[in-house]
Amino acid sequence: MGKLVRIPITNIYAGGDYTGRILVGPRQKPMNVLLDTGSSALALDAKKYKPQTKAGDATTDLAQTDAYGDGSSWTGAVIKTRIAAGTGSESVVLADGNAAIAYTASSEMWGETDGILGLAYAPLDDAFTMPLDTWKKKYSATQVRKGKHGTIKPYLTQLFEEGITSDKISFWTHRSFVHEGGGGAKDPLNNGWMILGGGEEATDLYTGSFQTVKVLSQEWYCANLKEVVVGNTAPIASKIKPPVGMPSNSIIDSGTNSLNLSPPLLEAMISQFTADQQALLNSSIKSGKLVSAKKLVLASWPTLTFVLEGSAGDVQLEVGPQDYWQVNTEKVGYAACALTVGDPGLVILGLPLMNPYFTVYDGEADNGRGVVKFARKTT
Secondary structure (H helix, E strand, C coil): CCCCEEEEEEEEEEECEEEEEEEECCCCEEEEEEEECCCCCEEEECCCCCCCCCCCCEEEEEEEEEECCCCCEEEEEEEEEEEEEEECCEEEEEEEEEEEEEEEECCCCCCCCCEEEECCCHHHCEEEECCCCHHHHCCCHHHHHCCEEEECCCHHHHHHHCCCCCCEEEEECCCCCCECCCCHHHCHHHEEEEEECCCCCCHHHEEEEEEEEECCCECCEEECEEEEEECCCCCEECCCCCCCCCCCCEEECCCCCCEEECHHHHHHHHCCCCHHHHHHHHHHHCCCCCEEHHHHCHHHCCCEEEEEEEECEEEEEEECHHHHEEECECCCCEEEECEEECCCCCEEECHHHHCCEEEEEECCCCCCCCEEEEEEECC
8 A cells, every 4th residue: 555645735836726845856855846637747947956966866868848738838857866755754755756857948837836746647758768868968849859759657656666655646625726815825725735645544634425537548537527517407418529639528637727618518507607697707707807706696606516427327526606716816805717718629627626525536446547536525
């Protein structure tokens, strides 16, 4: 089974997405990294961490380049380094971990974070063999893509294969946008927990039984979204044809702070709200405007139910108005809608789906294909 490591996490550094602290290199430098189940690479901002080769870091001839759904991207050199997570007796150390030191990145890539920790599957952890030492040469993204393509083992896979932890990661969160007016980094609503190596054992973080969503591919945590129900209205069939190369119509992703919906599905959902509610939704979603919390009266808004294919029958996950409307966002007394317009063939089910639940990404279940499990979280 391996160790269980409970790591405090916060949404302060990434504007709503969650980061956790790891310790990197021979001198164990603290790095706040974005926790992303929608990717697999561990990349660190080269402005924050440079290889300590004289102290034990090893450079390689491998390079990585990656891009994300929000348009951000980076290119970096793969090194072998010491990576620790947790503190005291509840800590794990990977002596020879794979990490990319990103020497180029788009302006919006890092924000106040120090890097990104991908928590998805090994096939997404692309790496390219280059002619020379990639930290010394620092190849461009175009040059990297012309190298010999392969993959490297991501962080969770390395921990699992070395018998350090199970191939599981779990989240207990409250918000998908930063909560204003409650003390910033000290505000409990801006903090949570990530459990490395398990989840079901943390009985203080959830109540009741788990619902288990079937994962359709060992790449992203791909799911089959079957329908959406707005309040007590008739179910809306997803009718989503996945994009070319995607094995399913939806992804469950801790690195997305909204419910990113294909345009036809989003329009069909909005049509089920009252006229006044539609006006407020459109103002926030389409115009990007904050909405006065006094206008919302959240008690009058419907619950959204997302119906996904489960390992044993359909799974119904509820997102209440307090989760798809994030009150006290950017300014106290104002709210932003956490429903966003996505690509035509894909739904990304981000933090608003996870916030009502204790969420376990179990990469070992179903013969290694994995599942995602949801149980109602404790408050």
